[in-house]
Amino acid sequence: MPIISISQLSKTYTSGFTALRDIDLAIEAGEIFALLGPNGAGKSTLINIVCGIVTPSSGTVLVDGHDIAGDYRAARRAIGLVPQELTTDAFETVLNTVSFSRGLFGLRPDPGHIERILRALSLWDKRDSRLMTLSGGMKRRVLIAKALSHEPRVLFLDEPTAGVDVELRQDMWRLVRELRQQGVTVILTTHYIEEAEEMADRIGVIRRGEIILVEEKAALMRKLGRKQLTLNLQQPITAIPPELADYELALAADGRELVYTYDTRAERTGITGLLTGLAAAGIRFNDLHTEQSSLEDIFVGLVREEGARA
Amino acid sequence: MSTAYSMNWPAVRAIYRFEMGRFWRTAGQSILAPVISTTLYFVVFGAAIGSRVSAVDGVPYGLFIVPGLIMLSLLTQSIANASFGIYFPRFAGTIYEILSAPISPLEVVLGFVGAAASKSILIGLIILATSALFVPLRIEHPVWMIGFLLLTAVTFSLFGFVIGLWADGFEKLQLVPLLVVTPLTFLGGSFYAIGMLPPFWHAVSLLNPVVYLISGFRWAFFGKADVNIAISLGMTALFLVICLGLVTYIFRTGYRLKS
Numbered sequence A: 001m002p003i004i005s006i007s008q009l010s011k012t013y014t015s016g017f018t019a020l021r022d023i024d025l026a027i028e029a030g031e032i033f034a035l036l037g038p039n040g041a042g043k044s045t046l047i048n049i050v051c052g053i054v055t056p057s058s059g060t061v062l063v064d065g066h067d068i069a070g071d072y073r074a075a076r077r078a079i080g081l082v083p084q085e086l087t088t089d090a091f092e093t094v095l096n097t098v099s100f101s102r103g104l105f106g107l108r109p110d111p112g113h114i115e116r117i118l119r120a121l122s123l124w125d126k127r128d129s130r131l132m133t134l135s136g137g138m139k140r141r142v143l144i145a146k147a148l149s150h151e152p153r154v155l156f157l158d159e160p161t162a163g164v165d166v167e168l169r170q171d172m173w174r175l176v177r178e179l180r181q182q183g184v185t186v187i188l189t190t191h192y193i194e195e196a197e198e199m200a201d202r203i204g205v206i207r208r209g210e211i212i213l214v215e216e217k218a219a220l221m222r223k224l225g226r227k228q229l230t231l232n233l234q235q236p237i238t239a240i241p242p243e244l245a246d247y248e249l250a251l252a253a254d255g256r257e258l259v260y261t262y263d264t265r266a267e268r269t270g271i272t273g274l275l276t277g278l279a280a281a282g283i284r285f286n287d288l289h290t291e292q293s294s295l296e297d298i299f300v301g302l303v304r305e306e307g308a309r310a
Numbered sequence B: 001m002s003t004a005y006s007m008n009w010p011a012v013r014a015i016y017r018f019e020m021g022r023f024w025r026t027a028g029q030s031i032l033a034p035v036i037s038t039t040l041y042f043v044v045f046g047a048a049i050g051s052r053v054s055a056v057d058g059v060p061y062g063l064f065i066v067p068g069l070i071m072l073s074l075l076t077q078s079i080a081n082a083s084f085g086i087y088f089p090r091f092a093g094t095i096y097e098i099l100s101a102p103i104s105p106l107e108v109v110l111g112f113v114g115a116a117a118s119k120s121i122l123i124g125l126i127i128l129a130t131s132a133l134f135v136p137l138r139i140e141h142p143v144w145m146i147g148f149l150l151l152t153a154v155t156f157s158l159f160g161f162v163i164g165l166w167a168d169g170f171e172k173l174q175l176v177p178l179l180v181v182t183p184l185t186f187l188g189g190s191f192y193a194i195g196m197l198p199p200f201w202h203a204v205s206l207l208n209p210v211v212y213l214i215s216g217f218r219w220a221f222f223g224k225a226d227v228n229i230a231i232s233l234g235m236t237a238l239f240l241v242i243c244l245g246l247v248t249y250i251f252r253t254g255y256r257l258k259s
């Protein structure tokens, strides 16, 4: 059973703006899921609905089998949320605010657990500092500590690395991996492809309130492994010679370019054979180049393509 | 699972302690302010005016104003504490954590309103103690006195909580206390017995709910009241029920809490 199952979820704000349309999504227990999408795509809206901060217009969400409306206590108990906005109680100390979160979730105080979290996030030395005296990055850590204080089984990180320096980003990635090892499911949103690439087991792309792609990162990476060799021909051709039919070839630029797609990780790329074949067919070229599509290209392409269609 | 039915007491305690924390952080100010204002009231009303007003219903004027003085602070403090307590997290965005926690509306209200009421009761007791420095205190029905203190603090903390949920700016937060509560309290007989008014204004005063609170409270002190004690109690309870209804409605609909 998925740890989170979202079905037919829609949200129209009171302003009349529809931020989510018929979202169906299942998150498996123990995975790291990256939700990728441009500004205003609906990432935060989706997360906030699952966490109980925004009320859905229609649809259902189950967290570990518990309905977020009907059985909200059990559903919310499983969830930790690190919100996108840095909101903290300026006058509270780090230790107090983190202990407060644990209490809110109905758990008995556990100073040992809180200490472990604060140490893991390099906050222990700051435990008696008031939040207003902390830097933005430190505040972000405090929000993470608050979310972890009640031992959630699902952790939502809404743009955890926005405005965060390289070191903290590395720390964050390390932390997420550790959490996964402990069996915690992590759902994070990001604008950065490399973050999804680095962290996620699966990637979902959301655009204008609709999920337009959900795929294993490995599958996406296979697409990534593919490379294109473009040959600029001396003379345009109208058709690909039949003796080259075995190769994955396509004509471009009115027959002046021949594009060969191959897998860099295959045992043989077939390039030598292709070139020999071309020579035999009497096709000459005066230039060539290769290119590789990145996840970024795939993402941008998807968002654009869908945008054009809408 | 029966989790939905068992109370989340650690959460109530966490909210309560968090809210009280603000009070203790500024303890000096929280305690000093009512002491100073009470002293001022005694200087102005007790000494200056009281020397010319002999006694009301056989109670020396200085002593007569004690219950009204406490009520005045109790109402303003309850409303101010409770409305600020819930408005501020909404304003700052930290409310997200309360909304995403496994807490029922009842538990949220218990935490916030409990803390606001505790604070104003503390202040009420400080004023009572300060008064004892100026006049020989006399409390005929101490249990009823505490009862009215509790009931009023809880009721007006609930009312403040409603204001804090409704307000969408700091101006609105102060609007109701300023335009409604303070006038009603001053006109509710804090410093006079409404029986001292001409018949027309006496009748108008009976439309003021605060009259019943002050009258009941004064009865607990001196055994004498402007209106029947049962009516006082009934009106206070009625107001409590109205506030409870409003809070319940707000949480049911998510009004101003969730988009």
Ligand SMILES: Nc1ncnc2c1ncn2[C@@H]1O[C@H](COP(=O)(O)OP(=O)(O)OP(=O)(O)O)[C@@H](O)[C@H]1O
Pocket (backbone or CB within 6 Å): A013, A014, A015, A017, A018, A019, A037, A038, A039, A040, A041, A042, A043, A044, A045, A046, A084, B259
């Ligand atoms: N309370 C609200 N009332 C009306 N519209 C809203 C509200 N909150 C969000 N929206 C709109 O809903 C859309 C989705 O917003 P959301 O915050 O979910 O996007 P996002 O994907 O998280 O964007 P970002 O990457 O910028 O954080 C946006 O167009 C936003 O303007």
Ligand SMILES: [Mg+2]
Pocket (backbone or CB within 6 Å): A043, A044, A045, A084, A158
């Ligand atoms: Mg967002």
